[in-house]
Amino acid sequence: MIGIVDYGMGNLLSVFNAFEYLGVSVKICSKPEDLSQVDRIVLPGVGAISQCIFRLNENGFSEALHEQVIKLAKPTLGICLGMQVMAKQSFEGGTHTCLGWFDADVVRLNPGNSILKVPNIGWNTIQFDKQIPLFKGLPENSDFYLVHSYQVKVRHEAERVATYQHGETVTAAIMKDNIFATQFHPEKSQDLGLTVLENFINWKP
Amino acid sequence: MSKKRLIPKLQLATSRNNPNKLVVVITKQFGDKIEIGDPVSQSKIFQDQSADELIFLNIESNTNNIKTLSEVIAKVSEEIFMPMTVGGGVASDDDFRLLLSHGADKISINTKAVESPEFITEMSNKYGAQCVVVSIDYKKEADGCFQVYSQGGALATGLDPIQWAIKAEMLGAGELLLTCIDHDGMRNGLELEVPTSIVQQVNIPLICGGGCGLAKHFSDAFLQANVEAVSAGSFFAHRDQNLIQTRSQISNAGVVIRMQN
Numbered sequence: 041m042i043g044i045v046d047y048g049m050g051n052l053l054s055v056f057n058a059f060e061y062l063g064v065s066v067k068i069c070s071k072p073e074d075l076s077q078v079d080r081i082v083l084p085g086v087g088a089i090s091q092c093i094f095r096l097n098e099n100g101f102s103e104a105l106h107e108q109v110i111k112l113a114k115p116t117l118g119i120c121l122g123m124q125v126m127a128k129q130s131f132e133g134g135t136h137t138c139l140g141w142f143d144a145d146v147v148r149l150n151p152g153n154s155i156l157k158v159p160n161i162g163w164n165t166i167q168f169d170k171q172i173p174l175f176k177g178l179p180e181n182s183d184f185y186l187v188h189s190y191q192v193k194v195r196h197e198a199e200r201v202a203t204y205q206h207g208e209t210v211t212a213a214i215m216k217d218n219i220f221a222t223q224f225h226p227e228k229s230q231d232l233g234l235t236v237l238e239n240f241i242n243w244k245p
Numbered sequence: 246m247s248k249k250r251l252i253p254k255l256q257l258a259t260s261r262n263n264p265n266k267l268v269v270v271i272t273k274q275f276g277d278k279i280e281i282g283d284p285v286s287q288s289k290i291f292q293d294q295s296a297d298e299l300i301f302l303n304i305e306s307n308t309n310n311i312k313t314l315s316e317v318i319a320k321v322s323e324e325i326f327m328p329m330t331v332g333g334g335v336a337s338d339d340d341f342r343l344l345l346s347h348g349a350d351k352i353s354i355n356t357k358a359v360e361s362p363e364f365i366t367e368m369s370n371k372y373g374a375q376c377v378v379v380s381i382d383y384k385k386e387a388d389g390c391f392q393v394y395s396q397g398g399a400l401a402t403g404l405d406p407i408q409w410a411i412k413a414e415m416l417g418a419g420e421l422l423l424t425c426i427d428h429d430g431m432r433n434g435l436e437l438e439v440p441t442s443i444v445q446q447v448n449i450p451l452i453c454g455g456g457c458g459l460a461k462h463f464s465d466a467f468l469q470a471n472v473e474a475v476s477a478g479s480f481f482a483h484r485d486q487n488l489i490q491t492r493s494q495i496s497n498a499g500v501v502i503r504m505q506n
């Protein structure tokens with residue numbers, strides 16, 4: 041069973057629908073204790089990081105996630121803001137301490153070119169590490185949908201498993217032990233996105 | 246760098262045959278509505294044709310029926326795995342939350358933003374700039390100046406579309422959706438003067454629409470005005486237009502768009 045963390049941040053219906061479409065049983069986890077009933081965890085999220093971290097802390101999800109993801113090592117997928125919150129800190133509108141699962145900072149996109157817009161919204165060709173089982177079955181030059189103004193900068197390059205170009209090299213996915221996270225939205229990236237979600241369902245870290 | 250986007254725009258209105266149902270309609274210059282189909286089946290067709298994104302706009306701003314709109318979006322999002330912008334009568338935080346919780350990714354605001362510009366900032370702070378699309382409808386007046394209209398094209402606002410776009414960005418908009426009312430449904434090409442100027446003066450993505458009749462009209466907007474996305478309603482609603490063919494024509498013209506996946 042896949043559990044989607046419902047902490048009041050954004051569009052989890054799309055993530056839910058995508059897993060249902062793939063035929064796997066999926067549960068919306070609105071309370072921290074719900075997480076103990078699932079085998080895999082998805083942390084979605086759209087919006088502002090300050091609200092995101094505030095709600096995770098307020099609802100008691102931060103502690104429950106630490107237990108389930110770090111101690112019990114359940115396979116976990118972060119999406120977009122759900123990925124950024126896994127860093128140590130974010131500089132979106134101030135400095136915010138995040139979950140700290142990755143030795144990483146979240147910084148504003150800096151394309152250094154007025155033709156390239158921020159937020160970057162749209163489909164981008166992702167360069168990915170073909171050895172990673174989560175990218176199994178993807179053709180080269182696969183396009184994924186992104187919408188963001190900030191990106192995760194990891195200190196350990198090996199944890200960055202996918203990138204794309206937006207005037208600079210931007211982190212598209214990170215991975216460490218049982219945790220995989222994407223800046224792009226697999227649930228919004230049509231067939232290729234569904235392939236990544238299916239790989240996550242079958243992933244044995 | 247993001248690929249340029251082609252975005253079918255599904256305008257929704259109450260069906261003449263069933264007052265409880267929203268159907269897809271096309272309009273000319275924001276006037277007479279022609280019913281063309283069911284939003285769920287239309288969306289599936291667009292997904293199969295690799296549209297990059299979808300826009301749903303309830304154009305009956307008077308009825309302000311956000312709940313019915315959210316039910317349509319919920320049905321669509323069971324079968325469609327692509328980005329969706331939703332709007333039409335959005336005027337409160339509750340409207341945002343309702344639509345986002347039913348599958349919308351971005352919310353388009355228009356009249357409310359004109360009436361209370363601080364609403365842009367509030368929603369941007371709460372949901373992130375990427376979630377807030379400011380929709381700007383405009384006309385060319387007899388004196389040659391451009392003017393913004395709110396309330397679905399009914400009310401002249403006295404605002405200049407270029408200045409309003411710059412202000413919307415400043416207030417926290419994450420994207421702009423620009424529609425020239427004179428060109429809506431006319432299939433005579435897009436108005437490019439205003440978008441060209443806006444692209445040079447703002448740092449957020451611009452979607453422009455109104456008037457696509459040929460693949461060339463899309464590539465003109467991408468190559469001449471350098472917009473990030475083009476939306477079209479009537480163009481995609483006609484059976485003789487195939488999005489896949491259109492995509493190759495646009496790509497052949499030298500525009501970088503997404504390859505078929």
